[in-house]
Amino acid sequence: MTETLEWVERFPGLSRLAPDIKDMLISQSAVVEVPTGTTIFGPGHSPENMLFLLDGTVRVQQVSDTGHEIVLYRIHAGESCVLTTACLLAFEDYSAEGIAETNVRAAAIPRTLFDELVGQSKPFRDFVFAAFSKRITDLFLMIDEVAFQRLDVRLADKLIKLSDGQDVIKTTHQMLSVELGTAREVVSRQLQEFQRRGWIEQSRGSVKLLDRDQLQRLAQHNH
Incomplete structure (x- = not known):
């Protein structure tokens, strides 16, 4: 399916990768479809895959011990989930939940390949951390809003x-x-x-x- 083979091209940071790295991503990934309302990940679980969103929107929200909830951010098509990235890098479980707000299609690459590429490929590493730093900045703005606005x-x-x-x-x-x-x-x-x-x-x-x-x-x- 051409559409599946070309998913890497929909992410500017990934489309610039060397052909052999792209081939690894394409051959070892699976395109998954998730219906609206599905909880894609949640607290207490560790990520098995890195998700790259192809279609739809995922809402990432945190639930406190007292039962209060807050929306941290949304992942849109063409973005990766930085919470998943953080958990993969730190070998930790999720601390928030991700819910499909619409029908979602995403490319999932296994943890082993993520680890390998972060270690071996500087362009892949740059892509991961550029997305990471942008989202961290967004989260700081949100903390500022919640606390002071x-x-x-x-x-x-x-x-x-x-x-x-x-x-x-x-x-x-x-x-x-x-x-x-x-x-x-x-x-x-x-x-x-x-x-x-x-x-x-x-x-x-x-x-x-x-x-x-x-x-x-x-x-x-x-x-």
Whole structure:
């Protein structure tokens, strides 16, 4: 299947690898398909494969001992999972869970090949660590937001991002609280305030944006 053979070309960092390294990646990888809602990995398990996402989105979230959840980041097509990278490098179990938000297709390369390539191929190593450093930077920004930014600003920003240009967002107070790493009651209060101002309209399982400009203006305080 040509599509499978060419998956390496969809990752700029991998497409520049030497032909023999590419052949190893292609011959020893498997393209896996996972339906929406599947938990791809979770705490207490160690990664067997390095995943390169070809289609779809995976949400990576952390659950605390007290049961609080927070979305750490999303993996999109053309990206690798840095949490998996970290666990592979440190020989540790996952500390968070990865959930397929859509139907997902990914190329999986076994741990043994990952170890071999990180050790032998500088371009492969560069690819792995470039993705790693970018994601670490993103995570520091998120920690800064959670610790220091106002919740109303973060919620406005999140609604704009989740809307993806549409007026209606399929979401719940619980899902938004996980996105923002805060209590559901806090999010509910803030959404009520936005509704009182006429910026949004809430209904069961969705939020409708009525005044995108005002939300955008508030979200700008983040930047």
